[in-house]
Amino acid sequence: MQKPLRPTDATKNKLTAVRERIHDAARAAGRRPEEIRLLAVSKRHPARHIAALVELGQRDFGENYVSEALEKQAQLADLPITWHFIGPIQSNKTTAIAEHFSWAHSVDRVKILRRLSSGRPADYPPLNVCLQVNLEQEASKSGAAPEAVAELAALAGQLPGLRLRGLMCIPQPTDDPQEQRRVFGQLRELLARLPHRDELDTLSMGMSGDLESAVAEGATWVRIGTALFGARPG
């Protein structure tokens, strides 16, 4: 690997600030801060920035592009990192995802579920899966329609090599906290209505601009890029 970046004060301050935001949002919602986990979204940031956060105790990292992620994983192979795939999943990338990640947050159709299942090596623990839901029904975005989620969840529960953990969403960005909470609340209600609700422990929702609203509505993973790493290069 390139020379590991020694964590700068700026990096430390950003991580501390994000942890405080999560802590404060949890308290405001009457939740225990430990219920909310921080996924550091490292897309387009170099491996040495990831290494700096690992040195500060961060363990979970989310990537959106398979080839970029595999390169960084090779560079960081000796570090204690849990890798999450959070980008759109193309069917020709499912084997690589099944072999190189612990979590897939962005599963939205039957074909992808089946391919992740068959691609997961038999001697690995199950791949943790979240179903991505398109709550606002935007044609341009990935994610399953809310009506399709129960059937996908049932299938995910049956396929070998997968462990369904819960639901994920990426709402339209808005500055209006009420609107943020309305959409996150829909994901929470959708999870509550699924069969085997008691086995599902995950709501992957909330990013740099709306994590407080997500925590207020029950987020268990917040996926944070910009607030941790700064603006993404190029």
Ligand SMILES: *Cc1c(COP(=O)(O)O)cnc(C)c1O
């Ligand atoms: C990029 C990305 C994030 C992080 O967004 P920020 O606004 O930079 O915090 C979270 N989730 C997904 C799926 C992303 O693609």
